[in-house]
Amino acid sequence: xxxxxxxxxxxxxxxxxxxxxxxxxxxxxxxxxxxxxxxxxxxxxxxxxxxxxxxxxxxxxxxxxxxxxxxxxxxxxxxxxxxxxxxxxxxxxxxxxxxxxxxxxxxxxxxxx
Amino acid sequence: xxxxxxxxxxxxxxxxxxxxxxxxxxxxxxxxxxxxxxxxxxxxxxxxxxxxxxxxxxxxxxxxxxxxxxxxxxxxxxxxxxxxxxxxxxxxxxxxxxxxxxxxxxxx
Numbered sequence: 610x611x612x613x614x615x616x617x618x619x620x621x622x623x624x625x626x627x628x629x630x631x632x633x634x635x636x637x638x639x640x641x642x643x644x645x646x647x648x649x650x651x652x653x654x655x656x657x658x659x660x661x662x663x664x665x666x667x668x669x670x671x672x673x674x675x676x677x678x679x680x681x682x683x684x685x686x687x688x689x690x691x692x693x694x695x696x697x698x699x700x701x702x703x704x705x706x707x708x709x710x711x712x713x714x715x716x717x718x719x720x721x722x
Numbered sequence: 723x724x725x726x727x728x729x730x731x732x733x734x735x736x737x738x739x740x741x742x743x744x745x746x747x748x749x750x751x752x753x754x755x756x757x758x759x760x761x762x763x764x765x766x767x768x769x770x771x772x773x774x775x776x777x778x779x780x781x782x783x784x785x786x787x788x789x790x791x792x793x794x795x796x797x798x799x800x801x802x803x804x805x806x807x808x809x810x811x812x813x814x815x816x817x818x819x820x821x822x823x824x825x826x827x828x829x830x
Contacts, residue, residue: 613764642818644820649822649823650822650823651810651812651820651821651822651823652765652810652820653820654817654818654819654820657818665816665817665818700764700765702764702765709753709755709770709814710755710767710770711755711757711765711767712767713757713764713765713766714764715763715764716763716764
């Protein structure tokens with residue numbers, strides 16, 4: 610079984626530039642999560658999807674962050690414009706309707722200069 | 723921040739010894755989960771304990787849950803070098819909240 614796929618693995622951009630991250634969850638997993646993880650900290654949930662619907666986006670900074678999950682499969686997280694403080698690892702996870710266990714991708718490490 | 727707290731923040735022990743990590747949380751929970759993260763990689767699920775359970779075992783892992791104290795502990799017995807990683811507790815209810823993690827280092 611293929612795991613959660615994320616791309617790119619690393620991204621370096623200048624501040625004020627846009628950036629996008631892509632996630633493909635495990636096949637059959639209807640729940641998809643985007644997390645932000647700062648160095649030395651635990652993941653913080655940004656948004657949770659049940660199929661195409663964002664059921665929890667309360668922690669997503671909507672002035673600059675946006676996400677979509679068209680067709681309820683893969684998802685894109687966008688930042689526009691990026692700020693220095695956005696440097697972090699962005700993790701995607703998915704879970705099946707029958708389990709509460711989350712399966713995480715390897716993450717995208719973002720550096721904003 | 724709503725993050726829970728793991729204790730200790732860092733722990734170094736000799737290979738073969740037992741490692742105990744604690745987690746305190748603030749909200750009501752449906753279940754609590756422990757995850758491991760090796761350096762620079764994604765998180766891996768270790769064990770889930772539900773709010774009506776008090777103890778659970780999985781291989782060398784033992785988890786306890788005390789909902790009256792809003793705390794949980796993870797015990798790793800007979801530690802190995804491969805157990806070197808960061809360990810996070812996460813509480814699940816209407817919100818999903820991860821703790822700040824315990825960095826465990828197993829000395830040879």
